[in-house]
Amino acid sequence: MWIVTLCLLPGAGWGVYLYGTRAALVLAAAILSAVVFEAAAARLASRVTLRDGSAVLCGLLIGMSLSPAVPLFIPVVASAFAMFVVKWSFGGLGGNWMNPALAGRVFVAFSWPGAMTTWPAPRTLDLVDGLAGATPLSLVKATAPERAQAPIAVLRDAGYPVSAFDTEVTSWLNVNVLGRAGVNLPTGYVDLFVGNVAGSIGEASALLLLAGTIFLFARRIITWHVPAAFFVTFAVCTRVFGGLTAGLGLFEGDVLFSVLTGGFVLASFYMATDPVTSPLTGGGMLIYGSVAGIIAFVLRAYGQFPESVALAIILVNAVVPLIDRLCRPRRFGHREVRHGS
Amino acid sequence: MRRLTFPRGGIVPPDRKHQTGRALLWNAAIPRTSIVPLLQHSGEPAIACVSRMDRVREGMLVGRAASSRSANVHAPIPGVVREIRPVVLPGGISCDAVVIDMDGEFDLLGKRAEVRDWQSCDRRTLSRLIAEHGVVDMDGSRLPMPLSYGRMDHRRCDTLILNGCESEPYLSGDHRTMVEQVSSVLTGLEIVSRVTRPSRIVIAVESNKPDAISALRTAVRSSGLESHVVRLRVRYPQGDERQLVKAVTGREIPSGGVAADVGCMTLGVTTARAVYEAVVLGIPLIERVVTVAGRAIAEEANVKVRIGTPVGDLIEECGGFRKTPMKVVMGGPMTGHTVTDLRTPITKGTRAVLALTAGEIRGARTLPCIQCGRCVTSCPMGLDPTRLYKLIEHGDLRRAASEGLQDCTECGACGYICPSRIPLVRQLRQAKIRHGDGGSGE
Numbered sequence: 001m002w003i004v005t006l007c008l009l010p011g012a013g014w015g016v017y018l019y020g021t022r023a024a025l026v027l028a029a030a031i032l033s034a035v036v037f038e039a040a041a042a043r044l045a046s047r048v049t050l051r052d053g054s055a056v057l058c059g060l061l062i063g064m065s066l067s068p069a070v071p072l073f074i075p076v077v078a079s080a081f082a083m084f085v086v087k088w089s090f091g092g093l094g095g096n097w098m099n100p101a102l103a104g105r106v107f108v109a110f111s112w113p114g115a116m117t118t119w120p121a122p123r124t125l126d127l128v129d130g131l132a133g134a135t136p137l138s139l140v141k142a143t144a145p146e147r148a149q150a151p152i153a154v155l156r157d158a159g160y161p162v163s164a165f166d167t168e169v170t171s172w173l174n175v176n177v178l179g180r181a182g183v184n185l186p187t188g189y190v191d192l193f194v195g196n197v198a199g200s201i202g203e204a205s206a207l208l209l210l211a212g213t214i215f216l217f218a219r220r221i222i223t224w225h226v227p228a229a230f231f232v233t234f235a236v237c238t239r240v241f242g243g244l245t246a247g248l249g250l251f252e253g254d255v256l257f258s259v260l261t262g263g264f265v266l267a268s269f270y271m272a273t274d275p276v277t278s279p280l281t282g283g284g285m286l287i288y289g290s291v292a293g294i295i296a297f298v299l300r301a302y303g304q305f306p307e308s309v310a311l312a313i314i315l316v317n318a319v320v321p322l323i324d325r326l327c328r329p330r331r332f333g334h335r336e337v338r339h340g341s
Numbered sequence: 342m343r344r345l346t347f348p349r350g351g352i353v354p355p356d357r358k359h360q361t362g363r364a365l366l367w368n369a370a371i372p373r374t375s376i377v378p379l380l381q382h383s384g385e386p387a388i389a390c391v392s393r394m395d396r397v398r399e400g401m402l403v404g405r406a407a408s409s410r411s412a413n414v415h416a417p418i419p420g421v422v423r424e425i426r427p428v429v430l431p432g433g434i435s436c437d438a439v440v441i442d443m444d445g446e447f448d449l450l451g452k453r454a455e456v457r458d459w460q461s462c463d464r465r466t467l468s469r470l471i472a473e474h475g476v477v478d479m480d481g482s483r484l485p486m487p488l489s490y491g492r493m494d495h496r497r498c499d500t501l502i503l504n505g506c507e508s509e510p511y512l513s514g515d516h517r518t519m520v521e522q523v524s525s526v527l528t529g530l531e532i533v534s535r536v537t538r539p540s541r542i543v544i545a546v547e548s549n550k551p552d553a554i555s556a557l558r559t560a561v562r563s564s565g566l567e568s569h570v571v572r573l574r575v576r577y578p579q580g581d582e583r584q585l586v587k588a589v590t591g592r593e594i595p596s597g598g599v600a601a602d603v604g605c606m607t608l609g610v611t612t613a614r615a616v617y618e619a620v621v622l623g624i625p626l627i628e629r630v631v632t633v634a635g636r637a638i639a640e641e642a643n644v645k646v647r648i649g650t651p652v653g654d655l656i657e658e659c660g661g662f663r664k665t666p667m668k669v670v671m672g673g674p675m676t677g678h679t680v681t682d683l684r685t686p687i688t689k690g691t692r693a694v695l696a697l698t699a700g701e702i703r704g705a706r707t708l709p710c711i712q713c714g715r716c717v718t719s720c721p722m723g724l725d726p727t728r729l730y731k732l733i734e735h736g737d738l739r740r741a742a743s744e745g746l747q748d749c750t751e752c753g754a755c756g757y758i759c760p761s762r763i764p765l766v767r768q769l770r771q772a773k774i775r776h777g778d779g780g781s782g783e
Contacts (some may be wrong), residue, residue, distance in 0.1 A: 049709075052708050052709070092709065093708075093709045093711060094709040094710045094711045094712060095709075275711045275712055275713035275714070276711050276712050277712075278712075279714065280712065280713075280714030280717045280718075280725070280727075281714055281717055281718060282718065284714075328725065329349065329717065329720075329723040329724075329725075330723050331596070331722065331723040331724065331745050331748060332349075332583060332587075332593060332596070332721065332722040332723045332748065333583065333593050333594055333595045333596040333597075333598065333722075333748065334595075334596050334723075
């Protein structure tokens with residue numbers, strides 16, 4: 001748990017840099033309240049559990065998935081819901097069937113939709129007034145498709161700015177790498193990748209989150225099964241059907257845009273992989289990730305809320321016991337007995 | 342080059358064999374006092390056939406096999422029987438032991454043994470010689486030897502496997518034996534094959550012992566023994582009979598069954614050597630190779646030790662403790678038992694004496710299970726250790742049994758891999774015993 005927390009810190013630090021002290025306050029509120037509630041709940045169960053680090057991690061995840069502009073009671077309520085309702089009513093660490101951080105976030109998102117969807121601009125980006133308060137994803141979702149258009153083009157038409165850094169990196173990539181393969185990358189993706197956009201504190205920078213996962217993989221805290229299955233099904237669905245809602249044809253979805261927005265990286269590597277609420281075996285994890293990927297896509301494309309990924313994971317959490325039953329390993333020495341030798 | 346292994350579960354822990362795997366075997370000093378338990382095998386204890394103040398010679402019978410499920414026990418040293426008193430062996434086995442104070446002349450030590458022409462003996466004679474000399478399976482089951490192949494009687498044994506895996510960390514006694522005494526090991530193997538008449542002989546060694554593999558290959562070629570040496574991938578618990586048979590033949594020993602059920606027999610390296618000594622040299626099983634290792638031991642080594650030597654004497658001989666050990670373990674780090682009394686004797690089944698420091702034991706506090714599933718992935722038997730653990734905690738032994746509790750081989754892979762440090766093996770082991778006692782009539 002502590003190691004996962006450590007791996008998240010670069011992403012969180014970047015968020016604090018982008019959005020200033022306000023972000024730090026939100027993170028602090030989330031973590032502190034999570035720790036206090038955990039301690040209180042554990043005390044009710046006459047246990048001391050703070051050392052396992054799960055409360056800090058849960059608070060950090062909640063904080064990172066919130067907008068830096070939320071009123072400070074929101075992270076506190078999210079932590080309370082996560083700790084008392086989701087985690088400790090099922091017996092604390094290891095007993096919960098739903099990811100507490102995700103559940104807390106979704107709970108407050110449904111309770112205070114207005115406050116939860118106000119996104120300040122990062123310090124590196126000048127947003128014109130009309131665009132303040134929207135993330136790239138919510139902007140694209142809110143823009144009625146007047147004509148068939150890829151999401152990144154929608155952003156440009158709406159006047160969403162592109163940083164100088166993005167322009168530079170994109171042109172370098174196009175000249176030196178992608179151009180040789182005959183591909184031309186439009187501007188805007190690099191900003192999404194490094195987190196140079198309006199968004200929640202932690203889910204903005206895919207780059208730093210991915211960097212953290214290297215350590216998670218190396219220490220074998222997470223395995224490839226869940227993120228890979230999640231990514232592949234989500235990407236395939238997006239590619240095949242993702243264009244339809246924007247008036248484009250089949251096979252014209254924008255995978256890159258989809259996985260770089262809406263907290264996909266944070267959710268697939270740090271939340272879906274939560275050992276407590278994911279299946280036990282590799283096979284089970286593949287099923288779990290795949291189902292989550294499909295649901296995430298459906299909710300993303302046709303749902304009302306931007307947190308489709310979070311909802312998808314929570315939904316699949318509910319069927320994990322079934323998946324585990326389905327994927328129980330064959331016991332050694334039992335096939336022969338059943339068929340007679 | 343084939344590099345076989347078993348298909349599911351298993352772990353690759355750091356092997357910690359470098360030190361002892363390279364050093365030559367040496368003979369430990371003869372103990373002043375030898376404590377010889379009458380139950381060093383699984384089955385019934387032997388019946389003492391000496392009494393207090395009796396004078397015994399080296400290698401003389403002191404405990405007679407009570408039945409076919411029992412084994413002879415011999416005097417490891419010459420001397421006088423001081424007393425016959427109860428002892429508790431690691432793992433909680435209690436039985437009587439013959440305590441011998443050394444005195445008098447050695448009949449076997451340092452003498453050239455007479456070589457028996459075993460080639461001209463028939464099956465029955467060979468089998469009798471093995472039994473008479475108290476040979477038991479010294480590497481795993483501790484069953485009296487005739488029992489382990491006796492189970493073959495009604496079935497055709499088509500594969501005899503020499504188990505040179507030694508996949509458990511620290512242990513390297515088999516490794517050194519294969520390198521230094523390859524011809525006696527092969528002769529032992531040949532004798533057993535004469536008794537069980539398999540259609541093929543496979544010598545299975547893990548690939549981290551290249552010197553043993555080449556020694557065996559050369560020896561096999563020159564001895565003309567019809568067998569082939571296979572290299573196995575390094576993976577624990579490959580030395581377990583079930584995993585070994587699966588790796589070598591692809592056959593799966595049925596739940597509750599034995600290797601004979603699938604036409605196989607496995608023979609440990611140390612056991613093969615004991616068979617050689619018993620049949621060819623006529624020396625009963627009174628000594629064995631023990632790996633003495635762990636960071637708390639001053640001079641890690643593989644030592645030939647007389648049965649009945651107190652653990653403390655052996656450690657003393659290896660330079661004593663360099664650091665304060667956190668615990669002393671008899672047997673391997675995964676499957677062994679902690680001992681608290683350094684007067685506990687070495688028995689026929691003691692593969693190692695380990696004095697482990699706090700750094701070697703990852704003795705952190707137990708945390709709640711987080712359902713990570715690593716124990717499930719590591720279990721070679723396809724069990725769900727964490728689920729069994731919880732069932733046992735809730736007192737539902739019956740349910741645990743129906744989910745395979747008795748299939749657990751106590752290899753310890755799950756406990757090793759558990760990030761929450763839950764004592765899975767201890768719990769399962771105790772529950773197996775409880776269930777075996779009370780619920781067998783189910």
